[in-house]
Amino acid sequence: MQFRKLKKRILLLGVIAALCLPGNCLLAAGYRTANFIVEAPHPQLAQKIGDAAEQYRHDLAIEWLGEPLPRWSQPCPITAEVAPTLGAGGATSFVFDRGEVFNWTMTIQGSEERILDSVLPHEVTHTIFASHFRQPLPRWADEGACTTVEHPVERARQHRLLIEFLRTGRGISFPDMFAMKEYPADVLPLYSQGYSLARYLIERGGRQRYIDFVGNGLASSNWPRSLSQHYGIHDISKLQNIWLEWVKRGCPAPPASVAAAIPQIQNIAQTTRGQSPDVTNINGPTRNRISATAARQSIYVQRAKRTQRKAE
Numbered sequence: 001m002q003f004r005k006l007k008k009r010i011l012l013l014g015v016i017a018a019l020c021l022p023g024n025c026l027l028a029a030g031y032r033t034a035n036f037i038v039e040a041p042h043p044q045l046a047q048k049i050g051d052a053a054e055q056y057r058h059d060l061a062i063e064w065l066g067e068p069l070p071r072w073s074q075p076c077p078i079t080a081e082v083a084p085t086l087g088a089g090g091a092t093s094f095v096f097d098r099g100e101v102f103n104w105t106m107t108i109q110g111s112e113e114r115i116l117d118s119v120l121p122h123e124v125t126h127t128i129f130a131s132h133f134r135q136p137l138p139r140w141a142d143e144g145a146c147t148t149v150e151h152p153v154e155r156a157r158q159h160r161l162l163i164e165f166l167r168t169g170r171g172i173s174f175p176d177m178f179a180m181k182e183y184p185a186d187v188l189p190l191y192s193q194g195y196s197l198a199r200y201l202i203e204r205g206g207r208q209r210y211i212d213f214v215g216n217g218l219a220s221s222n223w224p225r226s227l228s229q230h231y232g233i234h235d236i237s238k239l240q241n242i243w244l245e246w247v248k249r250g251c252p253a254p255p256a257s258v259a260a261a262i263p264q265i266q267n268i269a270q271t272t273r274g275q276s277p278d279v280t281n282i283n284g285p286t287r288n289r290i291s292a293t294a295a296r297q298s299i300y301v302q303r304a305k306r307t308q309r310k311a312e
């Protein structure tokens with residue numbers, strides 16, 4: 001039916017194309033839950049991923065929106081490539097048309113541990129935002145917020161990258177970043193800077209205020225006004241200065257009076273997986289795990305290297 005017209009209206013949110021490495025695409029087993037259909041290398045893993053996806057969908061919707069999402073009319077297919085040495089990453093795409101969202105597909109890859117504690121909550125958060133907003137978010141706000149639910153080790157990696165980007169002139173000015181509806185060619189700074197800003201805002205107002213801020217900004221296309229209403233900061237350049245100063249001071253936690261006024265933010269990855277503490281609290285066994293993680297490339301890093309090679 002009027003395919004061309006429909007196509008025009010459709011905004012496809014392809015997050016980042018996942019890499020499918022030959023030899024690792026062992027997709028053998030399926031598992032179905034209320035909202036997901038998982039394909040994974042073996043049945044136990046498919047079940048683990050499907051159950052975790054449902055749990056994240058429930059818990060993260062409460063964190064962000066204050067209530068669980070209704071069941072989707074069509075389940076979201078998840079294709080998982082799982083191998084200990086595979087870089088962690090994922091891609092979720094969906095279609096918006098006249099305020100509806102459908103045609104979900106999710107591809108995830110990485111070690112079992114990283115899929116369950118970082119990639120899956122990140123990708124599921126994209127689906128929660130798509131279901132809630134029914135339109136594309138500014139990329140920084142989307143990717144930044146999705147990264148805040150990853151495991152502390154992954155978040156610490158983003159912070160290290162951010163410092164490197166800021167030192168080497170790859171930071172993005174906030175007015176440019178707020179105007180970006182697509183991924184820039186130099187995509188990594190968008191992730192690390194988006195994460196850092198989302199973290200700054202969420203630490204000061206909680207996740208639900210962040211959602212209100214994004215919702216008002218989308219509805220009015222007036223981001224300075226939404227920023228002022230929700231965070232009391234009157235323009236985007238001023239936000240950049242305040243944020244930069246905070247980063248220079250080592251990203252201190254907000255004053256106790258501010259922290260006390262916002263709802264308790266759960267550490268999703270830690271809660272669900274019962275895993276290691278943040279990198280600020282490194283001890284013996286954790287240190288080993290962190291260095292193993294640092295050696296793995298994320299899909300985003302792989303993509304950036306490919307982009308760089310192309311440019312050379």
Ligand SMILES: [Zn+2]
Nearest residue numbers: 015122143146
């Ligand atoms: Zn993402």
